[in-house]
């Protein structure tokens with residue numbers, strides 16, 4: 001049985017100005033108790049799924065900033081993960097903040113079976129990094145990625161952002177030159193989203209956030225989506241580009257309807273067609289594990305319509321797209337009977353390519369993804 005594990009580490013040194021992820025700064029005093037609770041959840045819940053389904057194919061440790069944990073705590077957590085889930089996973093990724101890693105930390109990760117690192121770099125311009133609240137500099141990012149390579153990691157991803165305040169196309173071009181020089185096999189790109197409750201959200205409400213114009217942001221998007229394939233990074237999902245053979249297996253499993261177990265505060269799980277979410281507060285999570293281990297709640301029970309919509313949304317994020325065969329297998333429904341009209345209309349607008357296999361977004365469809373996704377909502 002193919003399945004994956006997601007482990008959430010909700011600590012960050014400082015909250016980035018755009019970030020609304022479940023992550024907290026200034027709670028270092030809870031790290032030890034949190035890792036203890038997490039190890040407990042791995043030993044009980046993790047073991048129960050391991051016994052049922054065998055070894056997971058992939059593990060992804062994200063956050064937050066996993067590498068904000070002190071080395072001994074990370075080592076302890078990796079030891080328990082190894083004891084319960086085994087070793088030799090197809091992929092075991094840890095998200096890294098370049099401001100929190102060094103050679104010793106990489107050794108701990110390698111010793112714990114980690115074989116892929118994802119660096120949140122976002123930009124290689126110091127001015128931009130400061131403006132978005134990152135804790136690291138351009139040089140620290142370069143040293144971190146090179147340090148990981150020296151430590152023996154070859155499967156490395158770098159995140160870049162576009163549409164940042166004060167960012168010019170030339171900044172992005174310089175960042176791409178830098179990533180290329182680092183020769184990493186995977187790049188993720190994200191356009192800035194201004195979310196309520198973040199520093200940028202507040203500045204925006206006050207009319208004090210100056211962003212690139214829509215045309216400038218669009219030019220940055222166009223540059224990335226054209227330049228990266230020219231450099232040998234094929235797009236395999238809305239935000240993800242990789243050299244052939246280096247696509248993230250864990251991420252792909254999310255879009256392919258593979259079940260996953262989420263461990264830690266705010267972690268989501270997808271098990272037997274149902275979605276669960278753990279309590280987001282670190283304190284509530286620790287208390288819940290200590291009391292009775294119950295930290296999950298069932299998110300809305302999906303109707304058949306919701307399950308089909310969600311399946312379509314996730315599949316359409318990928319360049320492989322939505323398969324007629326897989327859809328029919330999963331829902332015992334013909335894709336055309338459910339989405340035939342929508343597919344024909346979107347194909348007419350040049351947003352969707354439809355053939356015997358199924359359908360997938362065109363380049364234009366990826367660019368205006370929301371237009372297409374909205375149409376896949378069933379009445």
Ligand code: SF4
Nearest residue numbers: 012015016019023064
């Ligand atoms: S390091 Fe990542 S998770 Fe932490 S605040 Fe910044 S963007 Fe959010």
